[in-house]
Amino acid sequence: MNLTLKIWRQQDAKSAGKFVTYQVQNVTPDMSFLEMLDLLNEDLQTRGEAPVVFEHDCREGICGSCGFLVNGVAHGGHRGTTVCQLSMRFFKDGDSLTLEPWRAKAFPVLRDLAVDRSAFDRIIQAGGYISAPTGGAPDANAILVPKSDAERAFDAAACIGCGACVAACPNAAAMLFTAAKVTHLNSLPQGQPQRDQRTLDMVATMTEEDFGSCTNHGECEAVCPKEIPIEFIGRMNRDLVHAMLHRRGE
Amino acid sequence: MLESKIPSGPIEKKWEKARFDMKLVNPANRRKHTVIIVGSGLAGAAAAASLGQQGYNVDCFSFHDSPRRAHSIAAQGGINAAKNYRNDGDSIFRLFYDTVKGGDFRAREANVYRLAQISVNIIDQCVAQGVPFAREYGGLLDTRSFGGVQVSRTFYARGQTGQQLLLGAYQALEEQIAAGTVRMHTRSEMLDLVVVNGRARGIVTRNLISGAIETHAADVVVLGTGGYGNVFYLSTNAKGSNTTAIWRAHRRGALFGNPCFTQIHPTCIPVSNENQSKLTLMSESLRNDGRVWVPKKQGDTRAPGSIPEDERDYYLERRYPSFGNLVPRDVASRNAKEVCDEGRGVGPGGMGVYLDFADAIKRLTEPVVREKYGNLFDMYEEITGENAYKVPMRIFPAVHYTMGGLWVDYQLMSTIPGLFVAGEANFSDHGANRLGASALMQGLADGYFILPYTLPNYIASSSLEKVDTSHPAFAAAKEEVNQRVSKLVNIRGKRTVDSIHKELGKMMWNNCGMARSEEGLRSNLAQIPELRHEFWNNVNIIGTGEEFNQSLEKAGRVADFLELAELMCLDALQRAESCGGHFRVESQTPDGEALRDDEHFSYASAWEWKGEGNPWELHREPLVFEHVHLAQRSYK
Numbered sequence: 001m002n003l004t005l006k007i008w009r010q011q012d013a014k015s016a017g018k019f020v021t022y023q024v025q026n027v028t029p030d031m032s033f034l035e036m037l038d039l040l041n042e043d044l045q046t047r048g049e050a051p052v053v054f055e056h057d058c059r060e061g062i063c064g065s066c067g068f069l070v071n072g073v074a075h076g077g078h079r080g081t082t083v084c085q086l087s088m089r090f091f092k093d094g095d096s097l098t099l100e101p102w103r104a105k106a107f108p109v110l111r112d113l114a115v116d117r118s119a120f121d122r123i124i125q126a127g128g129y130i131s132a133p134t135g136g137a138p139d140a141n142a143i144l145v146p147k148s149d150a151e152r153a154f155d156a157a158a159c160i161g162c163g164a165c166v167a168a169c170p171n172a173a174a175m176l177f178t179a180a181k182v183t184h185l186n187s188l189p190q191g192q193p194q195r196d197q198r199t200l201d202m203v204a205t206m207t208e209e210d211f212g213s214c215t216n217h218g219e220c221e222a223v224c225p226k227e228i229p230i231e232f233i234g235r236m237n238r239d240l241v242h243a244m245l246h247r248r249g250e
Numbered sequence: 251m252l253e254s255k256i257p258s259g260p261i262e263k264k265w266e267k268a269r270f271d272m273k274l275v276n277p278a279n280r281r282k283h284t285v286i287i288v289g290s291g292l293a294g295a296a297a298a299a300s301l302g303q304q305g306y307n308v309d310c311f312s313f314h315d316s317p318r319r320a321h322s323i324a325a326q327g328g329i330n331a332a333k334n335y336r337n338d339g340d341s342i343f344r345l346f347y348d349t350v351k352g353g354d355f356r357a358r359e360a361n362v363y364r365l366a367q368i369s370v371n372i373i374d375q376c377v378a379q380g381v382p383f384a385r386e387y388g389g390l391l392d393t394r395s396f397g398g399v400q401v402s403r404t405f406y407a408r409g410q411t412g413q414q415l416l417l418g419a420y421q422a423l424e425e426q427i428a429a430g431t432v433r434m435h436t437r438s439e440m441l442d443l444v445v446v447n448g449r450a451r452g453i454v455t456r457n458l459i460s461g462a463i464e465t466h467a468a469d470v471v472v473l474g475t476g477g478y479g480n481v482f483y484l485s486t487n488a489k490g491s492n493t494t495a496i497w498r499a500h501r502r503g504a505l506f507g508n509p510c511f512t513q514i515h516p517t518c519i520p521v522s523n524e525n526q527s528k529l530t531l532m533s534e535s536l537r538n539d540g541r542v543w544v545p546k547k548q549g550d551t552r553a554p555g556s557i558p559e560d561e562r563d564y565y566l567e568r569r570y571p572s573f574g575n576l577v578p579r580d581v582a583s584r585n586a587k588e589v590c591d592e593g594r595g596v597g598p599g600g601m602g603v604y605l606d607f608a609d610a611i612k613r614l615t616e617p618v619v620r621e622k623y624g625n626l627f628d629m630y631e632e633i634t635g636e637n638a639y640k641v642p643m644r645i646f647p648a649v650h651y652t653m654g655g656l657w658v659d660y661q662l663m664s665t666i667p668g669l670f671v672a673g674e675a676n677f678s679d680h681g682a683n684r685l686g687a688s689a690l691m692q693g694l695a696d697g698y699f700i701l702p703y704t705l706p707n708y709i710a711s712s713s714l715e716k717v718d719t720s721h722p723a724f725a726a727a728k729e730e731v732n733q734r735v736s737k738l739v740n741i742r743g744k745r746t747v748d749s750i751h752k753e754l755g756k757m758m759w760n761n762c763g764m765a766r767s768e769e770g771l772r773s774n775l776a777q778i779p780e781l782r783h784e785f786w787n788n789v790n791i792i793g794t795g796e797e798f799n800q801s802l803e804k805a806g807r808v809a810d811f812l813e814l815a816e817l818m819c820l821d822a823l824q825r826a827e828s829c830g831g832h833f834r835v836e837s838q839t840p841d842g843e844a845l846r847d848d849e850h851f852s853y854a855s856a857w858e859w860k861g862e863g864n865p866w867e868l869h870r871e872p873l874v875f876e877h878v879h880l881a882q883r884s885y886k
Contacts, residue, residue: 012798030522032633038527038748045746045801050792053800055315057488059528060629062413063319085632110459111798118436121316125428129421130380134300134698137371137378141335144389154382154407157414161318190380 001093029089064160074164104172126205127198165220171212179236196243273710280305290317293673294474295419296697302426325412326533328404353681450669477652483755485649492807507657507677510822515650516582539610580831583647606642672696682830743788
């Protein structure tokens with residue numbers, strides 16, 4: 001099949017960007033979306049033009065490197081799928097697709113479809129860990145974790161840090177990302193000692209990093225490639241209120 | 251030249267003795283010592299976090315935008331530990347024994363024993379960090395069994411064990427970054443090692459956004475930069491995984507151990523098209539419940555459901571009744587290749603075998619199968635459009651892991667003093683074949699529990715003169731990197747980097763993959779230098795070195811693969827025995843099984859770079875087996 005791609009091209013963080021239209025030919029249904037872009041890039045380079053910069057690494061939906069908007073939808077809008085796993089069999093000959101980077105103040109564009117997501121690391125630095133210096137751990141089976149808690153912790157820990165939730169949110173909030181980590185750690189017995197401080201500090205950092213606030217649109221959940229439920233935001237808010245009251249000695 | 255520094259004494263006491271003999275660094279002095287760690291996967295992140303906690307001044311480098319992206323994240327199945335929580339006969343000695351045997355007797359016994367000992371601490375450490383391992387209803391940890399073993403010792407977090415373990419290490423690392431003990435340098439790719447007076451004292455990096463070439467000095471350098479499976483172009487590795495860091499160190503004097511030992515994983519989704527950019531692994535844990543088969547007849551194109559039971563060949567169960575579908579990876583892969591070579595392969599192109607869950611679904615019910623493997627079935631459906639609950643999966647072997655890497659001694663130090671190598675980047679404890687769920691174990695053992703002892707010992711026992719980046723060795727290395735970058739961007743030929751990489755990959759897969767012959771290897775050795783010449787004269791890299799330039803990044807990595815490939819073929823050529831996943835057609839038993847040759851090849855090879863244009867020199871570390879009886883492996 002042949003496709004028309006309107007792609008955001010931007011030289012670097014300081015330059016202005018613009019959409020440029022390209023044609024890609026001989027796309028086959030068994031390609032992935034990124035393999036289709038590889039095809040475009042091979043063609044561009046053969047013609048002496050700069051290939052489109054996009055981030056990717058594992059190409060199996062787990063590293064979280066890839067991600068951009070396809071026709072305005074993060075990762076292209078197939079439930080539970082990163083753009084690297086999006087198959088071209090979902091597209092048809094003659095389709096016209098617009099590709100643009102995540103749009104959020106906290107994620108400045110670096111080049112073309114690549115953005116800077118280091119703000120996510122700083123949210124983790126604020127408390128997204130359990131302090132357990134190497135060497136001092138008790139026997140693994142000394143800590144009992146009810147299966148349902150372990151399952152919830154896992155569901156939350158499945159976040160790959162791609163940033164789709166921020167890109168999809170009208171407020172560019174990082175609530176789903178932050179709530180996923182808070183829920184993972186706050187669900188486990190090992191996470192209890194730092195529970196209050198973790199929640200307070202991660203939420204505060206989220207705001208400092210220029211992410212917006214949650215107004216319950218639910219767009220984040222809809223595009224999350226790991227299908228992290230919005231329910232976790234409710235849990236984080238509950239833990240936040242709890243922590244604020246605790247801090248005031250109540 | 252090769253001093254393995256294995257401690258004396260009984261094998262159970264060697265690590266304890268080594269730890270006691272090590273010199274320590276006073277807590278107040280630790281911050282005066284700078285440690286460079288390149289790579290932030292399991293080995294690198296675990297080491298950076300642990301050394302930061304101890305108080306060292308750590309600089310950690312990653313070419314990714316965040317340490318959490320390292321390719322350890324993609325490991326699916328699990329991590330082994332000799333906990334014997336199942337009461338099914340496991341022990342440290344059995345994990346040691348299984349690993350040495352599974353590696354086809356080409357690993358160092360003392361290292362493997364230490365790995366088995368440490369395995370139990372790793373699980374404790376990871377649980378304390380909050381890694382959400384699978385649990386039983388009573389709240390205890392669940393385990394499962396994995397290929398090549400008969401006990402249930404694999405801990406797992408659904409099919410995303412690598413992700414969860416890496417996030418545990420990443421979070422510990424981020425805590426240290428916040429505490430100021432670790433400085434994280436993301437989007438920084440190491441392009442050279444700086445050696446001063448014979449010791450590793452720093453690195454040269456390229457900032458992948460600005461293109462700036464920078465130098466960094468330290469007392470010790472650790473490489474935890476992963477494996478080089480992408481030399482084959484198509485592999486299960488992430489696209490960015492590369493050999494550059496270890497290759498540059500090799501050219502600076504670090505010997506390269508067993509370069510030809512690569513692992514071909516039996517359960518990957520078959521190649522479907524010419525433009526395919528990578529292969530996707532389906533966790534080997536699937537073999538616990540899936541049954542592998544092909545039609546008995548050649549060229550049988552009927553749909554799998556219409557092939558009656560008595561016309562199917564469950565060839566692993568038939569040939570290896572005691573291990574069945576759970577034979578080690580190398581055996582499973584080689585058998586899949588054989589049945590496909592016989593014309594009994596399935597799917598487009600006939601390069602695939604069935605992995606069938608029909609019986610498991612009958613026995614366990616679909617919801618139980620879904621709970622165990624749901625994400626893998628979903629992933630399979632996303633890629634192939636087929637529902638594996640209804641039709642059997644199609645699988646085929648693919649390059650997955652490299653057991654070879656920089657040669658290291660018992661302390662994990664390379665032949666360059668002060669250069670330590672951890673995880674997949676070293677020539678490791680897996681010999682000629684790695685058992686499933688052992689890569690995560692080794693990466694974390696190296697990072698959490700070995701380097702935090704051996705690295706301070708090196709610092710405390712060496713008199714390190716003060717060296718900073720003003721030393722002329724830094725300027726010289728930086729200049730070489732600058733020249734190389736400028737040479738690359740000025741070739742302005744006609745071919746893309748990928749087109750040359752694909753050509754190299756095909757050559758390597760055909761002649762240095764699962765089956766090797768002297769003829770094929772010699773043909774590669776003749777062609778690789780020609781392809782290298784083509785690359786350096788006809789590659790086309792658009793843009794400059796002073797910008798975010800992904801073609802340039804790829805080009806540098808492929809240039810190094812083009813050198814490494816030659817060394818891999820040389821190593822495969824000299825090892826005229828079948829061993830591990832490497833079937834040397836000239837060396838087989840009458841019934842077609844791999845024939846190892848202990849009389850001539852019971853050693854680890856270690857290759858020394860002798861300068862551009864000169865042949866490598868081969869050194870041999872003899873392998874002595876005192877605890878595991880050398881025997882032809884049998885899984886029958």
